[in-house]
Amino acid sequence: MWVYITRRLLWLPVLLLMVSAVTFVLGTYGPGDPVRVMLGTKYDEDTADRLRSSLGLDRPIVVQYIDYVSGAIRGDFGESLRYRGRSVGSLLASKMWVSFQVNLAAMVVSLSIGLPLGFWIARHQGSWIDPAAISFTLVLMSIPIMVSIPIVLWALCLKLSWVPCSGWGGFFDLRIVVPAITMGVPGVAGLARLMRASTLDVFGQDFVRTARAKGLSESTIDIRHVLRNAIIPIITILSFSLAGMLTTGFITERLLGIPGVGDFAIQAIFNRDYPVIMAFTMILSAAFVVANLLADIAYSLIDPRIRLS
Amino acid sequence: MTKNFLFGFLFSVLLIGLVACGQPAVGKAVGDSGSSDSGSSEVVNQSSGLEDSAPKTGAEKSSATKSELKTLADVSEQPSGVFNRLWSDPPTLDPHLTSDTTSAGVVVEIFGGLVGFDTNLQLIPDLADSWDVSTDGLTYTFKIRENAAFHDGTKVTAGDFKWSLERAVNPDTASPTAKTYLGDIVGVEDVLEGRGSEIRGVKAVDDVTLQIQIDAPKAYFLAKLTYPTAYVVDKNNVSEGGLNWTDNPNGTGPFRLTDYKIGERIILERNDLYHLEKAKLAKIQMNLAGGSSMAMYENDEIDITGVGLFDLERIKDPGDPLNGDLVVAEPGYSVNYIGFNVEQPPFDDPKFRRALNHAIDKELIAREVYSDLVVPAYGILPPGFPGFNESLEGLRHDPVLAKKLLSESKYADPVSRPRIVVTIPGTGGTPGLDLEVIINMWLETLGVEVEIQQVEWATYLKDLDEEKFQAFGGLGWEADYPDPQDFLDILFHSDSENNHGLYSNQEADVLLEDARVETDSVRRIDLYQNAEEIIVNDAAWVPLWFAGERHVLIKPYVKGYELTPMTMSKMRYVYIED
Numbered sequence: 001m002w003v004y005i006t007r008r009l010l011w012l013p014v015l016l017l018m019v020s021a022v023t024f025v026l027g028t029y030g031p032g033d034p035v036r037v038m039l040g041t042k043y044d045e046d047t048a049d050r051l052r053s054s055l056g057l058d059r060p061i062v063v064q065y066i067d068y069v070s071g072a073i074r075g076d077f078g079e080s081l082r083y084r085g086r087s088v089g090s091l092l093a094s095k096m097w098v099s100f101q102v103n104l105a106a107m108v109v110s111l112s113i114g115l116p117l118g119f120w121i122a123r124h125q126g127s128w129i130d131p132a133a134i135s136f137t138l139v140l141m142s143i144p145i146m147v148s149i150p151i152v153l154w155a156l157c158l159k160l161s162w163v164p165c166s167g168w169g170g171f172f173d174l175r176i177v178v179p180a181i182t183m184g185v186p187g188v189a190g191l192a193r194l195m196r197a198s199t200l201d202v203f204g205q206d207f208v209r210t211a212r213a214k215g216l217s218e219s220t221i222d223i224r225h226v227l228r229n230a231i232i233p234i235i236t237i238l239s240f241s242l243a244g245m246l247t248t249g250f251i252t253e254r255l256l257g258i259p260g261v262g263d264f265a266i267q268a269i270f271n272r273d274y275p276v277i278m279a280f281t282m283i284l285s286a287a288f289v290v291a292n293l294l295a296d297i298a299y300s301l302i303d304p305r306i307r308l309s
Numbered sequence: 310m311t312k313n314f315l316f317g318f319l320f321s322v323l324l325i326g327l328v329a330c331g332q333p334a335v336g337k338a339v340g341d342s343g344s345s346d347s348g349s350s351e352v353v354n355q356s357s358g359l360e361d362s363a364p365k366t367g368a369e370k371s372s373a374t375k376s377e378l379k380t381l382a383d384v385s386e387q388p389s390g391v392f393n394r395l396w397s398d399p400p401t402l403d404p405h406l407t408s409d410t411t412s413a414g415v416v417v418e419i420f421g422g423l424v425g426f427d428t429n430l431q432l433i434p435d436l437a438d439s440w441d442v443s444t445d446g447l448t449y450t451f452k453i454r455e456n457a458a459f460h461d462g463t464k465v466t467a468g469d470f471k472w473s474l475e476r477a478v479n480p481d482t483a484s485p486t487a488k489t490y491l492g493d494i495v496g497v498e499d500v501l502e503g504r505g506s507e508i509r510g511v512k513a514v515d516d517v518t519l520q521i522q523i524d525a526p527k528a529y530f531l532a533k534l535t536y537p538t539a540y541v542v543d544k545n546n547v548s549e550g551g552l553n554w555t556d557n558p559n560g561t562g563p564f565r566l567t568d569y570k571i572g573e574r575i576i577l578e579r580n581d582l583y584h585l586e587k588a589k590l591a592k593i594q595m596n597l598a599g600g601s602s603m604a605m606y607e608n609d610e611i612d613i614t615g616v617g618l619f620d621l622e623r624i625k626d627p628g629d630p631l632n633g634d635l636v637v638a639e640p641g642y643s644v645n646y647i648g649f650n651v652e653q654p655p656f657d658d659p660k661f662r663r664a665l666n667h668a669i670d671k672e673l674i675a676r677e678v679y680s681d682l683v684v685p686a687y688g689i690l691p692p693g694f695p696g697f698n699e700s701l702e703g704l705r706h707d708p709v710l711a712k713k714l715l716s717e718s719k720y721a722d723p724v725s726r727p728r729i730v731v732t733i734p735g736t737g738g739t740p741g742l743d744l745e746v747i748i749n750m751w752l753e754t755l756g757v758e759v760e761i762q763q764v765e766w767a768t769y770l771k772d773l774d775e776e777k778f779q780a781f782g783g784l785g786w787e788a789d790y791p792d793p794q795d796f797l798d799i800l801f802h803s804d805s806e807n808n809h810g811l812y813s814n815q816e817a818d819v820l821l822e823d824a825r826v827e828t829d830s831v832r833r834i835d836l837y838q839n840a841e842e843i844i845v846n847d848a849a850w851v852p853l854w855f856a857g858e859r860h861v862l863i864k865p866y867v868k869g870y871e872l873t874p875m876t877m878s879k880m881r882y883v884y885i886e887d
Contacts, residue, residue: 032767036774039485040408041784042799043774043806047488050501054483084401084483085552086571094571153601157608165608166600168573257600259572270736272767 001300008293012286019285020072020278024065027274033057034081034272055081068278078275082268088275092261092283096246099260101171102179103245107238109184110191115234117188118195119227125200134196137189148182149255166257179256183248194237199230236298243287388579388591390885392867393611395602396595398572402555404537405477408485410876413537415595417878418577420560422540423451423470423519424531428871428879430791432531436465436541436561436584437519446526446828451519456584459543459559467513473541474511475500489789490538493530495522525826528833529792535877536789563588563881572597577880589869589884607631612867616860618682624862634862638872640684640855642691642788644796647731647747647851648810653779654727656810660718662848666704667711668754669747669851678742683854689796689841691855693874696793698838703845703852708754715755729759733783734769743853744782773809781809788875793837797821801844812849 035051036043052058056067071078077088121133156178157165163174170176202208203226211221250263261280268276399412404420407413417425423437434440437451457465478487478500491497495510510522523530533539546559558566563583568576575595579588596611606614616624616635624631649656656662671685687703690696720726733744744761751757759780764772772778788795798821799805803813817840824836845852863870869882 032765032771036770037767038408041770041786041807042408042489042789043770044488045806046501047485050480051483051485054480079552082400083398083571084403084406085555087552091571098572150601153604158604161608164610165604166598167596167605167610168598254599255601257596257598257605259598264572270766 001297005293005297008289012289015289016282016286017069020069020282021065023278023281024068024274025061027272027277028061028064032272034274037271038081068275072279072282077279080268080273080276082271082273082276088279091264092276092279095259095261095264096283098168098258099248099262100245102176102183102248102252102258102260105171105176105180106183106187107245109180110187113185114188114191115195115231118192119199119222119230121192122196122199122203125196130196134189134193137192141186141189143186145182145186145249146251146255148185149178149252152178152182153255166255168258175256179248179252179258182256183252191234194234195230198233199226202226202229205229236295239295239298240291242294243284243291246284246287388588390590391592391594392590392880392883392885393594393596394613395599395605395611396575396597397599398597399575402558402566402569404540404542405473405482405484405487407537413876415566415575415577416537416540417562417876418564418593418880419558419562419566420537420540420542421562421878422534422537424534426535426873426875426877428873428877428882430873430875430877432535436470440531447523449521449523449530450514451521453517453519454584455517457561458582458584459546459561460565460580460582461543461559462582463543463559464516465541465561466516467519468516469544470519470541471508471511471513472544474539475506475508476542476547477538478508479506484538486536486538490533490536493523493525493527493533495524526828527825528828528830529790529794532790532792562878564593570597574598583881586881588881590880593880606862609864612864613870614862616862618680621680621682621860624860631862634865636861636863636872638859638861639693639874640691640858641874642694642791643785643856644686644689644691645683645785645853645855646686647744647780647782647853648778648784649780649849649851650776650778650810651813651849652776652811655718655720655729656780658719659847660714661720663704663846664711664714664718664755665751665757666848666851667707667714669750670706671853672706674743674746675854678746679854682858682860683856686852686855688845689800689850689852690793690837691788691874694788694793694796695791696834696837696841698841701838701842701845704848711754715757723756723758726757729757729779730762731759731780731782732762732764732769732772732778733781734766735763735783736765741783747851774806776809776811778809791875793834793841794821794825797837797840797844798825801840801849810849812844812847814843814847817843817847 033052035048035055035057038051039048049058056064059067068078075089077092080086080088080091083091117133117137121130124130153165156162163177166178167175208221208225211225216224246261247265248258248260248262250266252258253260253263265276265280267273268280396414397411399415400409401407401412402416402419404416407416421435423435423440425433425435427433434454436454436457438454440449440451442449451467451470453465453467453470459465474491474494476482477484478491478497480501480503487497488501492501494508496508497510499505500508510524512520512522514520541561543559546557547554550557556569560566561584563580563585564577565580566575567578568574574597575593577593577595579591581587596605602611602614603616603620605611623629624635626632649662651657651662671687675681675683675685684692687705688698688701690698715721731744731748733741748759748761751759769781773781786796786800799807801808801812801814801817802821803815803818820836820840820843824833824840827833827836844850859872861872866886868884868886871879871882873879
């Protein structure tokens with residue numbers, strides 16, 4: 001297995017090089033240029049030319065690319081073109097860290113509702129509870145975030161005054177409640193269904209029947225045998241979503257005042273802030289590769305029938 | 310075509326990344342609810358110049374230290390109170406790189422220059438306490454204030470100003486605004502072009518005397534010096550601080566930057582050494598994380614917010630609890646318009662352009678679509694702006710005349726008339742109700758069919774420069790300094806790079822050129838008004854709207870906050886009353 005993991009990791013730099021080359025070429029040859037956006041509606045060709053040469057954007061693309069890659073290898077992603085004089089690495093790191101914390105809080109909400117709910121639904125398979133609860137979670141999932149956020153804000157912030165309306169104060173700040181709820185609740189539907197399916201699967205297994213035949217109490221069977229085994233596939237699926245946890249949607253961010261990476265990346269695209277776009281694409285690509293690898297490893301650990309080679 | 314496709318692909322790859330965690334992706338950005346401009350907020354936000362058209366306001370809990378320091382001593386000497394507002398991440402805090410209102414709004418409180426504006430837009434001394442202009446209007450001699458000092462107590466000298474101006478125009482600094490604001494100074498062009506690093510026209514005669522020479526007498530030169538590009542910075546601060554020197558700026562403004570966390574907050578505290586009237590506030594907290602401005606205001610998290618079209622009706626109701634906080638301010642200095650490319654058919658025919666102008670009922674749109682949040686524009690210069698011509702008739706709504714002009718034009722025949730497209734910036738949202746109504750008015754009054762095309766902002770700017778558009782909308786022009794030259798000369802002179810419609814009228818050019826060097830201020834205004842009339846009657850544009858009165862909510866305990874049509878240092882006048 002170690003050979004397999006090493007081989008996968010060795011491919012990572014090759015993949016990143018390809019991603020960076022494609023992004024770089026598309027960015028450079030795409031319409032619009034960062035200097036033009038910097039100058040806004042007030043245009044002046046001399047100034048634009050001067051800025052391009054000061055920022056090194058008038059050099060041949062190959063030179064620019066080599067310069068970029070050699071910097072990136074040393075961990076230097078360059079300077080932002082919009083936030084002049086700021087290093088892209090530190091900008092992105094701080095924004096992604098915020099997004100990660102928000103996603104973590106949302107995941108806590110999804111898990112703490114979704115798992116018990118899925119299990120409970122599975123226990124009531126065949127009764128009206130099963131379809132009713134699943135439909136209800138689907139309805140919750142289908143409410144767009146720009147509808148759910150104002151409703152939750154109105155209730156928790158304006159009516160009840162339990163939490164501030166927006167802003168960011170870290171993971172242990174009250175202001176994380178609204179994003180955690182609005183982003184976590186839609187995730188309940190998927191998790192509950194997964195948990196339901198996985199629980200039902202375990203219910204049908206021989207060892208559960210054996211346990212029951214041995215006369216163990218229902219609660220002991222549930223906790224010791226069913227729950228434990230039902231959660232395993234869910235954990236592997238969660239490791240897939242690790243990469244996605246580095247970003248948050250810009251709508252949520254704007255409505256709730258979260259300084260995450262989503263809005264930042266969108267703005268970078270609109271402003272043609274190439275260094276930021278490049279770094280963002282590469283970090284996400286790397287994260288997806290690593291997350292997939294983790295998921296593969298998790299699978300093989302859990303299910304010995306899968307061999308990594 | 311291929312390029313666009315490729316770029317779209319790149320864009321979608323990134324979007325997939327953003328959406329990966331299950332967020333719905335929507336093409337159009339959700340606007341700040343505090344923003345008061347409805348149609349063209351993107352454009353207005355991108356261009357430089359003014360603030361307060363949409364004060365994005367707010368911050369942490371406002372209760373903080375409302376009345377800590379209250380002694381019997383002079384209240385103005387004892388800073389007290391915290392002002393909370395919402396702000397966006399400033400692209401830069403380096404005065405010499407500043408070109409947008411978000412940056413300028415913070416920079417003007419931390420740094421300062423030779424001269425500034427007061428809240429009535431009158432030129433006032435800042436670090437210079439007096440100045441002389443030579444009789445030929447070419448040489449300005451400034452006397453630097455005795456007590457002018459940086460935040461750390463170092464005295465500000467004429468040499469500091471010389472160094473700062475030379476840094477601003479040095480190609481290595483890559484300032485986007487150096488040419489606009491300092492280009493009139495003799496020798497600046499040479500430094501910009503990389504021929505030497507000293508500006509010939511700037512002399513530090515002694516520690517307190519600074520002499521600046523400009524290339525021609527220009528009445529608006531002093532006004533240009535109020536912009537951050539001309540501010541003084543501390544040489545040691547800049548050279549020792551490296552790239553991120555603005556994290557610990559040593560400025561001369563009424564406030565010091567004490568905390569800055571990107572995306573989270575900016576904290577400004579009073580500068581006790583300030584050379585003019587010291588600030589009354591102890592602290593300004595700017596929340597950079599954003600959020601629903603109205604909700605934050607109602608929840609007492611911020612002390613000021615703009616009111617958008619959708620909240621306005623509720624708040625105008627005298628029964629609403631927020632009604633008492635409503636402050637209605639003078640319009641900002643900006644104008645929205647539809648530009649015509651006068652070299653492309655059918656806009657090469659002035660009669661056709663005038664017909665389109667006369668066919669629009671702007672009063673109706675302003676009233677019904679914008680609830681009077683905008684003022685119909687018939688000229689170019691905004692109300693209250695120097696040179697504004699109240700008696701300018703313009704091309705008013707006149708369907709009969711419009712039809713007559715159309716029938717006299719080269720494009721009277723709908724069959725041979727070219728296809729007409731108005732291009733606006735945007736990414737997939739609605740084009741703005743005003744444009745839809747206007748296009749409908751053209752169709753109903755004149756039978757002229759016009760299509761709308763949306764182009765993403767960066768591409769739009771590029772195509773605008775290349776004069777690719779037949780007609781272009783969704784644009785606003787905001788003043789950089791209060792002088793008609795900033796509108797008329799820059800937008801309509803035949804040689805101006807910002808004349809995207811390629812409008813050219815020799816008579817107007819001569820008037821604009823004369824006005825540049827006219828020293829008599831009354832005659833100068835006359836020249837501009839004549840030029841404006843020619844431009845308007847040639848229908849180079851459809852001038853659409855001046856930003857109307859701005860509606861802003863300010864907490865009743867906040868006193869002395871003036872809503873100004875331009876960015877200027879004004880937070881030092883604000884105080885919190887218990």
